[in-house]
Amino acid sequence: MPRKTLASASLLLISSLVAQVSAHGYVEHVTLGDTKHTGYLPYVDPYMSPTPQRIIRKVPWNGPVQNVSLIDIQCNGYTAGGIPTEPAPLVGTIAAGQEAKLKWTSWPDNHKGPVITYMARVPDDQDIRKWSPGRDDAVWFKIHEVGKTADNKWGAVELLTEAKGVSTVKIPSTLKAGQYLIRHEILALHFAFAYPGVQIYPSCIQVKVTGGGDDFPSSEYLVSFPGAYKHDTPGIVYDLYSETGGYSIPGPAVWTPGA
Numbered sequence: 006m007p008r009k010t011l012a013s014a015s016l017l018l019i020s021s022l023v024a025q026v027s028a029h030g031y032v033e034h035v036t037l038g039d040t041k042h043t044g045y046l047p048y049v050d051p052y053m054s055p056t057p058q059r060i061i062r063k064v065p066w067n068g069p070v071q072n073v074s075l076i077d078i079q080c081n082g083y084t085a086g087g088i089p090t091e092p093a094p095l096v097g098t099i100a101a102g103q104e105a106k107l108k109w110t111s112w113p114d115n116h117k118g119p120v121i122t123y124m125a126r127v128p129d130d131q132d133i134r135k136w137s138p139g140r141d142d143a144v145w146f147k148i149h150e151v152g153k154t155a156d157n158k159w160g161a162v163e164l165l166t167e168a169k170g171v172s173t174v175k176i177p178s179t180l181k182a183g184q185y186l187i188r189h190e191i192l193a194l195h196f197a198f199a200y201p202g203v204q205i206y207p208s209c210i211q212v213k214v215t216g217g218g219d220d221f222p223s224s225e226y227l228v229s230f231p232g233a234y235k236h237d238t239p240g241i242v243y244d245l246y247s248e249t250g251g252y253s254i255p256g257p258a259v260w261t262p263g264a
Protein backbone atom coordinates (compact mmCIF):
# COMPACT_ATOMS: atom_id res chain seq x y z
CA MET A 6 0.00 0.00 0.00
CA PRO A 7 1.56 3.39 -0.94
CA ARG A 8 2.22 5.63 2.02
CA LYS A 9 -0.29 8.26 0.99
CA THR A 10 -3.07 5.68 0.86
CA LEU A 11 -2.04 4.36 4.24
CA ALA A 12 -2.21 7.84 5.78
CA SER A 13 -5.61 8.51 4.33
CA ALA A 14 -6.75 5.08 5.44
CA SER A 15 -5.90 5.88 9.08
CA LEU A 16 -7.50 9.30 8.76
CA LEU A 17 -10.48 7.48 7.42
CA LEU A 18 -10.51 5.17 10.39
CA ILE A 19 -10.46 8.15 12.76
CA SER A 20 -13.22 9.94 10.89
CA SER A 21 -15.35 6.80 10.84
CA LEU A 22 -14.85 6.38 14.60
CA VAL A 23 -15.93 9.98 15.10
CA ALA A 24 -18.90 9.33 12.85
CA GLN A 25 -19.83 6.28 14.92
CA VAL A 26 -19.96 8.37 18.08
CA SER A 27 -22.41 10.88 16.64
CA ALA A 28 -23.94 8.18 14.51
CA HIS A 29 -27.33 7.81 13.06
CA GLY A 30 -27.06 5.08 10.43
CA TYR A 31 -27.50 3.57 6.98
CA VAL A 32 -27.89 0.16 5.35
CA GLU A 33 -24.41 -1.37 5.33
CA HIS A 34 -25.25 -4.51 3.43
CA VAL A 35 -28.15 -6.25 1.80
CA THR A 36 -28.66 -9.95 1.15
CA LEU A 37 -30.88 -10.76 -1.82
CA GLY A 38 -31.88 -14.40 -1.60
CA ASP A 39 -28.48 -15.97 -0.83
CA THR A 40 -26.29 -13.23 -2.25
CA LYS A 41 -24.78 -10.63 0.04
CA HIS A 42 -23.99 -7.18 -1.36
CA THR A 43 -22.04 -4.53 0.52
CA GLY A 44 -23.96 -1.26 0.71
CA TYR A 45 -22.74 2.18 -0.23
CA LEU A 46 -20.42 3.10 2.63
CA PRO A 47 -20.37 6.90 2.91
CA TYR A 48 -17.26 6.98 5.13
CA VAL A 49 -15.23 4.54 3.03
CA ASP A 50 -16.28 4.44 -0.61
CA PRO A 51 -15.48 8.06 -1.53
CA TYR A 52 -11.84 7.50 -0.44
CA MET A 53 -11.30 4.24 -2.33
CA SER A 54 -9.62 3.98 -5.69
CA PRO A 55 -11.04 2.52 -7.79
CA THR A 56 -14.48 3.44 -6.46
CA PRO A 57 -16.30 0.30 -5.27
CA GLN A 58 -19.27 -0.72 -7.39
CA ARG A 59 -22.51 -1.01 -5.42
CA ILE A 60 -26.17 -1.88 -5.94
CA ILE A 61 -27.23 0.65 -3.25
CA ARG A 62 -27.42 4.26 -4.31
CA LYS A 63 -24.98 6.71 -2.80
CA VAL A 64 -25.93 8.40 0.46
CA PRO A 65 -24.04 11.52 1.49
CA TRP A 66 -23.58 10.55 5.15
CA ASN A 67 -25.26 8.67 8.01
CA GLY A 68 -27.71 11.49 8.65
CA PRO A 69 -31.37 11.99 7.78
CA VAL A 70 -33.48 13.98 5.37
CA GLN A 71 -35.74 16.30 7.36
CA ASN A 72 -37.63 18.16 4.67
CA VAL A 73 -40.45 16.03 3.21
CA SER A 74 -40.73 18.40 0.20
CA LEU A 75 -37.27 17.71 -1.18
CA ILE A 76 -36.51 15.05 -3.77
CA ASP A 77 -33.76 13.95 -1.39
CA ILE A 78 -36.50 12.00 0.39
CA GLN A 79 -36.49 9.44 -2.45
CA CYS A 80 -33.14 7.84 -1.75
CA ASN A 81 -31.29 10.17 0.63
CA GLY A 82 -29.38 11.60 -2.27
CA TYR A 83 -27.81 14.94 -1.50
CA THR A 84 -29.36 16.85 -4.34
CA ALA A 85 -29.19 20.51 -3.55
CA GLY A 86 -30.06 21.24 -7.18
CA GLY A 87 -33.24 19.19 -7.03
CA ILE A 88 -31.79 16.49 -9.29
CA PRO A 89 -32.96 12.96 -8.54
CA THR A 90 -30.54 10.60 -6.82
CA GLU A 91 -27.47 9.43 -8.64
CA PRO A 92 -27.99 5.81 -9.77
CA ALA A 93 -25.56 3.08 -8.69
CA PRO A 94 -23.51 1.12 -11.26
CA LEU A 95 -24.70 -2.40 -10.33
CA VAL A 96 -28.01 -4.24 -10.12
CA GLY A 97 -28.76 -7.15 -7.75
CA THR A 98 -31.04 -10.05 -8.61
CA ILE A 99 -33.83 -11.44 -6.47
CA ALA A 100 -36.63 -13.83 -7.36
CA ALA A 101 -40.18 -12.82 -6.54
CA GLY A 102 -41.08 -14.54 -3.25
CA GLN A 103 -37.51 -14.40 -1.92
CA GLU A 104 -36.44 -12.34 1.07
CA ALA A 105 -34.24 -9.27 1.08
CA LYS A 106 -32.33 -8.80 4.34
CA LEU A 107 -31.29 -5.23 4.99
CA LYS A 108 -28.60 -4.81 7.62
CA TRP A 109 -28.38 -1.44 9.34
CA THR A 110 -25.34 -0.01 11.06
CA SER A 111 -25.79 0.11 14.85
CA TRP A 112 -28.85 2.20 15.55
CA PRO A 113 -29.13 4.74 18.40
CA ASP A 114 -31.52 3.68 21.17
CA ASN A 115 -33.41 6.96 21.19
CA HIS A 116 -34.08 6.96 17.39
CA LYS A 117 -37.38 5.09 17.69
CA GLY A 118 -39.81 4.81 14.82
CA PRO A 119 -41.20 2.66 12.01
CA VAL A 120 -39.25 0.69 9.41
CA ILE A 121 -40.94 0.91 6.00
CA THR A 122 -40.17 -0.57 2.58
CA TYR A 123 -41.42 0.53 -0.84
CA MET A 124 -40.70 -0.56 -4.38
CA ALA A 125 -40.86 1.33 -7.70
CA ARG A 126 -40.87 -0.42 -11.07
CA VAL A 127 -38.52 0.93 -13.71
CA PRO A 128 -40.29 1.49 -17.05
CA ASP A 129 -39.49 -1.38 -19.47
CA ASP A 130 -37.68 0.93 -21.88
CA GLN A 131 -35.42 2.35 -19.15
CA ASP A 132 -32.24 1.15 -17.44
CA ILE A 133 -32.23 1.34 -13.62
CA ARG A 134 -28.58 2.42 -13.76
CA LYS A 135 -29.73 5.64 -15.43
CA TRP A 136 -33.30 6.07 -14.18
CA SER A 137 -34.87 7.84 -11.23
CA PRO A 138 -38.53 8.67 -10.71
CA GLY A 139 -39.48 12.32 -11.09
CA ARG A 140 -40.72 14.34 -8.10
CA ASP A 141 -44.37 13.90 -9.00
CA ASP A 142 -44.27 10.36 -10.38
CA ALA A 143 -46.62 8.14 -8.38
CA VAL A 144 -44.58 4.97 -8.81
CA TRP A 145 -43.84 3.86 -5.25
CA PHE A 146 -45.87 1.16 -3.49
CA LYS A 147 -45.40 -0.12 0.03
CA ILE A 148 -44.57 -3.80 0.52
CA HIS A 149 -43.74 -3.91 4.22
CA GLU A 150 -44.00 -1.84 7.38
CA VAL A 151 -43.27 -2.32 11.06
CA GLY A 152 -44.51 0.36 13.44
CA LYS A 153 -45.18 0.02 17.17
CA THR A 154 -46.40 -3.25 18.66
CA ALA A 155 -49.07 -3.49 21.37
CA ASP A 156 -46.29 -4.01 23.92
CA ASN A 157 -44.56 -0.79 22.83
CA LYS A 158 -41.77 -2.21 20.76
CA TRP A 159 -40.84 -0.17 17.70
CA GLY A 160 -39.64 -1.43 14.32
CA ALA A 161 -36.59 0.67 15.19
CA VAL A 162 -35.03 0.25 17.62
CA GLU A 163 -36.31 -2.72 19.67
CA LEU A 164 -37.36 -5.15 16.89
CA LEU A 165 -34.38 -4.22 14.74
CA THR A 166 -32.04 -4.87 17.66
CA GLU A 167 -33.70 -8.22 18.40
CA ALA A 168 -33.06 -9.11 14.76
CA LYS A 169 -29.40 -8.06 15.09
CA GLY A 170 -29.92 -4.98 12.93
CA VAL A 171 -31.49 -6.90 10.06
CA SER A 172 -34.83 -5.96 8.54
CA THR A 173 -36.29 -8.81 6.49
CA VAL A 174 -38.66 -8.05 3.65
CA LYS A 175 -40.26 -10.54 1.27
CA ILE A 176 -40.66 -9.58 -2.37
CA PRO A 177 -44.32 -10.36 -3.23
CA SER A 178 -44.29 -13.77 -4.91
CA THR A 179 -46.54 -12.89 -7.83
CA LEU A 180 -45.04 -9.45 -8.49
CA LYS A 181 -44.44 -8.82 -12.18
CA ALA A 182 -40.78 -9.33 -13.12
CA GLY A 183 -38.58 -6.37 -14.06
CA GLN A 184 -36.19 -3.82 -12.63
CA TYR A 185 -37.20 -2.19 -9.37
CA LEU A 186 -35.86 0.25 -6.84
CA ILE A 187 -36.38 -1.02 -3.30
CA ARG A 188 -36.73 2.02 -1.03
CA HIS A 189 -36.16 1.02 2.58
CA GLU A 190 -36.35 3.57 5.38
CA ILE A 191 -36.43 4.24 9.09
CA LEU A 192 -38.34 7.25 10.38
CA ALA A 193 -36.80 8.40 13.65
CA LEU A 194 -39.40 10.18 15.78
CA HIS A 195 -37.40 11.60 18.69
CA PHE A 196 -37.95 15.19 17.44
CA ALA A 197 -41.17 14.54 15.52
CA PHE A 198 -43.51 16.30 17.98
CA ALA A 199 -43.52 19.25 15.56
CA TYR A 200 -42.57 19.61 11.90
CA PRO A 201 -39.79 19.83 10.84
CA GLY A 202 -38.48 17.26 13.27
CA VAL A 203 -38.95 13.75 11.92
CA GLN A 204 -35.69 12.24 10.66
CA ILE A 205 -36.05 10.18 7.50
CA TYR A 206 -33.34 7.67 6.58
CA PRO A 207 -34.13 6.24 3.15
CA SER A 208 -31.92 3.89 1.18
CA CYS A 209 -32.46 2.72 -2.42
CA ILE A 210 -31.36 -0.66 -3.72
CA GLN A 211 -31.32 -1.49 -7.42
CA VAL A 212 -32.68 -4.96 -8.20
CA LYS A 213 -33.92 -7.08 -11.04
CA VAL A 214 -36.89 -9.16 -9.91
CA THR A 215 -37.09 -12.50 -11.69
CA GLY A 216 -39.86 -15.08 -11.85
CA GLY A 217 -43.00 -13.59 -10.42
CA GLY A 218 -46.40 -13.39 -11.96
CA ASP A 219 -48.73 -10.78 -13.36
CA ASP A 220 -49.51 -8.81 -10.24
CA PHE A 221 -48.92 -5.11 -9.95
CA PRO A 222 -50.54 -2.59 -7.60
CA SER A 223 -53.42 -0.42 -8.77
CA SER A 224 -53.07 3.36 -8.67
CA GLU A 225 -54.56 3.77 -5.17
CA TYR A 226 -51.40 2.09 -3.79
CA LEU A 227 -48.96 4.25 -5.76
CA VAL A 228 -47.43 7.41 -4.30
CA SER A 229 -44.69 9.87 -5.19
CA PHE A 230 -41.63 10.88 -3.18
CA PRO A 231 -41.77 13.71 -2.35
CA GLY A 232 -45.56 13.79 -1.93
CA ALA A 233 -46.40 10.71 0.13
CA TYR A 234 -45.53 12.47 3.37
CA LYS A 235 -46.70 15.99 4.21
CA HIS A 236 -45.76 18.29 7.06
CA ASP A 237 -49.01 17.43 8.85
CA THR A 238 -49.29 13.69 8.05
CA PRO A 239 -50.02 11.68 11.20
CA GLY A 240 -46.96 9.57 11.89
CA ILE A 241 -44.72 12.26 10.38
CA VAL A 242 -45.81 14.42 13.28
CA TYR A 243 -45.93 12.33 16.46
CA ASP A 244 -45.10 12.91 20.09
CA LEU A 245 -43.03 9.92 21.06
CA TYR A 246 -42.90 11.00 24.69
CA SER A 247 -46.57 11.63 25.46
CA GLU A 248 -48.43 9.31 23.05
CA THR A 249 -49.41 6.15 24.86
CA GLY A 250 -51.71 4.74 22.16
CA GLY A 251 -50.99 3.29 18.75
CA TYR A 252 -48.91 4.77 15.98
CA SER A 253 -50.29 5.27 12.51
CA ILE A 254 -47.58 4.53 9.96
CA PRO A 255 -47.54 7.19 7.21
CA GLY A 256 -47.88 6.44 3.50
CA PRO A 257 -50.32 4.21 1.61
CA ALA A 258 -51.61 0.82 2.77
CA VAL A 259 -49.22 -2.09 2.25
CA TRP A 260 -49.94 -3.68 -1.13
CA THR A 261 -50.48 -7.40 -1.17
CA PRO A 262 -50.80 -9.20 -4.49
CA GLY A 263 -54.33 -9.52 -5.69
CA ALA A 264 -55.30 -6.15 -4.18
Ligand SMILES: *[C@@H]1O[C@H](CO)[C@@H](O)[C@H](O)[C@H]1NC(C)=O
Nearest residue numbers: 071072073074075200201236
Ligand atom coordinates in the same frame (compact mmCIF):
# COMPACT_ATOMS: atom_id res chain seq x y z
C1 LIG B 1 -38.30 22.47 2.44
O1 LIG B 1 -37.90 22.66 1.11
C2 LIG B 1 -38.77 23.51 0.40
C3 LIG B 1 -38.35 23.47 -1.06
O2 LIG B 1 -37.00 23.81 -1.21
C4 LIG B 1 -38.71 24.91 0.99
O3 LIG B 1 -39.57 25.76 0.31
C5 LIG B 1 -39.13 24.82 2.45
O4 LIG B 1 -38.98 26.06 3.07
C6 LIG B 1 -38.30 23.79 3.19
N1 LIG B 1 -38.90 23.58 4.49
C7 LIG B 1 -38.20 23.57 5.59
C8 LIG B 1 -38.97 23.32 6.84
O5 LIG B 1 -36.99 23.75 5.61
